[in-house]
Amino acid sequence: MIKYMELTEQDRKDFLRFQRNEITESLVYERLASIEKDESNRKTLRLIAAEERSHYHILKKYTGQDVAPSRKRLVRFYLLARILGITFAIKLMESGEENAHNNYDKYTYLPDLQELAQEEKVHEGKLIALINEERLDYMGSVVLGLNDALVEFTGALAGFTLALSDSKLIALTGSITGIAAALSMASSEYLSTKSEGGEGKKPAKAAIYTGIAYLITVVALVTPFILISNVIAALGVMLFMALTIIALFNYYYAVARGESFRKRFTEMAVLSFSVAAISFLIGYALKTFTGIDA
Template sequence: MTKDLLSLQRDETTLCEVYRRLAALEKDPARRQTLLRIMHDERRHCEVLKNNTGHDVAPDPKRVFWYVRMARMLGTAFVVRQIESCEKVTEKSYSLYPEREEFMHIASEEHRHGEVLMTLAGEIKLHYISSVVLGLNDALVEFTGALAGFTLALNDPRLVALTGGITGIAAALSMAASEYLATKSEKGPEKHPLRAAVCTGITYLMTVAILIIPYLLFSNALAALGVMLLAALTVIALFNYYYSVVRCESFRQHFVEMALLSFGIAGISFLIGYILKLFTGGMT
């Protein structure tokens, strides 16, 4: 029991620190006060657990860093949605001790926190999620198509990786520059042009790296193409899962749309590469 309570205490201490950091980042006074109230509740929960375990427990630095970094990059709502799930798990953990009145009281407060966070997330705009979506969508749609065309036209995995890497880096810089200019022209207070450009560029480059790796691991170009398409499908699934959680929208709809676009363009590019290969082969 003590071990379970220590784990629960660490979770509470971590969330307490996360709420404190999020409150410091939040510019809206009302939302900041909401986060601070929840932080004080979590701090009180930590004291109750400390009285039961007899130990001081430090927050998990990796989780705190992750939540704060995501809040800085994608906005507070992206993190609040994830913490809401943590609050539900914590509520269930306290409910395992129905004989402890103080734990039942904490469980009810955790339930209230989840409801407050759900409302809070709906009020907060995802400042940079559009920049991430732009980088990811463009990389998946454009780059899967380009790699599919390169695969059949060049038929050499290392050459495809080299050509794709050069193309991907140039495209990432171009997309970042376009996002910078577009955000700057909007002149809105919510998005900083340079940060938006970095989000778009880094997302594009990360996607490019994931899609190129199969061409460095396999000696057969078609095998590398198959693994690359599987990697693209995995990236689409993971992103759309988190996006649907944050936006409370249909996972299936976004997943199918992105998958059809990416694989449709890849199929067309593959066909173009095949035609060009036939044409150049006939010329020689």
């Protein structure tokens, strides 16, 4: 077996970095297991934590020293799990597992590290099937609320901007329209989920997720018109807010579901901004042809 003093200086630095990653991830998985309510999920997390710790000790045979975990990374993933859900935190960890597998693959002359690489591959499969989290069960309802609010409400506010030409009036009209639309969407989701059997989803919860997602979007998009008197400037800030919401949500969705962020973000952004542009032109046309100057 290659001993630690026979490693090149670069290999030694790399192995110490691998050690730090392994012990950090072991502690992260232990922390996640401590907040996971499902017994099966908890056991799997602790199994992976034990494997990560064994990887640490294998690497220690080559470096001959202990390495402290990254407290910053440990706290980061624990807080992410608390705030955004254990699935989101685990999927980010999964990307780290892939990096570890690639790191170990190049050491083909070390059987121990090839075994580590194989175990890292297995981790990905375990993690994909690991979590059954309620918030992801209702992700479709959140998508419905956000998509509808971003497409319809962005368009409505853009249309109101030229049709009304008063930021406070736009904010008032938009708020009334948005709240009514949120209640309507929540009711529709309740009836839809109930008629379809819900696939394990509760109609009332599905309606709440849809309504809340819609209302949060309404508040974010109306706020610029409350704070900014210049309607064109308010419109610009509103569109920026819409783009930010689209980016944040689709990043979360892409990580949690393992889908392409770029594809989802582009589709949603193009759709929302296209409707906003068309509505803006419609508002301008109606104002011109009717001669009404609010």
